[in-house]
Amino acid sequence: MNDLVSKLNPFNGIPKYQVAQQIVNLGLIVSTALMIWKFLIIFSGSESPIVVVLSGSMRPAFDRGDLLYLDYDEKSPLRSGEIVVFKIEGKEIPIVHRVLNVHENAAGDYLILTKGDNNTVDDRSLYNKDQRWLTRDHIIGRVGGYLPYVGMITIVMHDYPNLKILMIVVLTLIVLSTRE
Amino acid sequence: MYSVTQRANVILCFGGIVLAGVLLLNILSRPFFPNEVTVDLKLSSLPRFNQNTFKGPVEYAQLVVDIQTDLTHLFNWNTKMLFLYITAEYQTDEYQTNEIVIWDYILKEKSDAVINKKQQWEYFVIDPAMSLRNNTVNLRFNYNIIPISGLVTKHKVGSHTFKLPSNYIKA
Numbered sequence: 094m095n096d097l098v099s100k101l102n103p104f105n106g107i108p109k110y111q112v113a114q115q116i117v118n119l120g121l122i123v124s125t126a127l128m129i130w131k132f133l134i135i136f137s138g139s140e141s142p143i144v145v146v147l148s149g150s151m152r153p154a155f156d157r158g159d160l161l162y163l164d165y166d167e168k169s170p171l172r173s174g175e176i177v178v179f180k181i182e183g184k185e186i187p188i189v190h191r192v193l194n195v196h197e198n199a200a201g202d203y204l205i206l207t208k209g210d211n212n213t214v215d216d217r218s219l220y221n222k223d224q225r226w227l228t229r230d231h232i233i234g235r236v237g238g239y240l241p242y243v244g245m246i247t248i249v250m251h252d253y254p255n256l257k258i259l260m261i262v263v264l265t266l267i268v269l270s271t272r273e
Numbered sequence: 274m275y276s277v278t279q280r281a282n283v284i285l286c287f288g289g290i291v292l293a294g295v296l297l298l299n300i301l302s303r304p305f306f307p308n309e310v311t312v313d314l315k316l317s318s319l320p321r322f323n324q325n326t327f328k329g330p331v332e333y334a335q336l337v338v339d340i341q342t343d344l345t346h347l348f349n350w351n352t353k354m355l356f357l358y359i360t361a362e363y364q365t366d367e368y369q370t371n372e373i374v375i376w377d378y379i380l381k382e383k384s385d386a387v388i389n390k391k392q393q394w395e396y397f398v399i400d401p402a403m404s405l406r407n408n409t410v411n412l413r414f415n416y417n418i419i420p421i422s423g424l425v426t427k428h429k430v431g432s433h434t435f436k437l438p439s440n441y442i443k444a
Binding site for chain 1: 278296328353354356358360367368369370371372373374377379381396399401402415417419420421422423424425427
């Protein structure tokens with residue numbers, strides 16, 4: 094029994110210092126990813142610079158699983174036809190839709206109405222009750238770049254949450270037990 | 274030294290770098306494609322112009338437009354589709370900038386890119402400030418280029434200016 098465990102144990106035969114080194118390596122990978130993300134946030138000005146499209150309401154431009162790069166400059170004016178990502182109070186998931194109407198006053202206050210390309214009507218039914226317009230505060234970014242399919246893995250993990258845990262465990266084991 | 278996972282890792286990494294390089298070249302190649310667009314845009318008719326109550330009083334106008342343009346040369350190796358739209362732009366005392374989309378169109382095929390459409394209308398111009406009468410409206414033609422991958426860009430060309438009447442038109 095002990096023999097079997099030692100055979101299955103991926104860390105068997107690796108010196109302790111090397112295991113420690115692999116843990117440091119794993120930490121490096123995680124912190125590099127975090128650094129890239131934080132750098133993107135500063136560079137783009139958007140609080141979430143990369144989003145995955147979760148619905149088909151912008152078909153055929155963007156489909157489920159496509160990756161979007163958002164940039165956001167609070168000072169630059171927002172105009173009709175721009176594809177923006179907005180978040181409604183009390184709703185978890187941000188929405189990627191196109192700006193249909195814009196009214197802007199001298200103080201820079203906005204009334205914004207949006208619509209999905211693939212939807213037949215505007216978004217008023219998606220907003221909160223008695224909410225007629227979006228304001229600038231609802232907008233979290235505008236679409237600047239597009240990569241198809243790359244976000245598909247996120248969609249799969251979103252649909253099967255257990256897969257996420259399984260993947261993290263497997264990846265961690267691989268990284269930790271790699272022999273040079 | 275050379276295990277299967279290591280080779281797979283190297284191949285995947287190198288493939289990713291090559292794809293990213295090709296994407297970068299693709300984005301850099303865009304300025305070399307022609308992007309001059311001329312549009313013939315004009316107001317065809319104004320069948321409805323009135324006021325109504327929609328969670329508060331609003332004025333609405335139905336702008337029917339004629340549009341003629343050739344966008345064939347905008348289809349290159351990185352064009353997935355074009356999103357065309359016409360905006361009505363005007364100023365009121367309350368809101369200095371108003372941009373209302375009155376018509377949009379999804380263009381996916383290069384063979385359909387010669388556009389000659391008469392009497393087009395999709396959305397009302399709805400003004401919450403009730404200031405459409407006697408106002409000058411500027412019609413603009415816009416398009417978005419949605420790439421196969423890369424940057425999404427927005428362009429504005431062509432204009433047609435007209436004045437709305439001082440009286441409502443009842444259909």
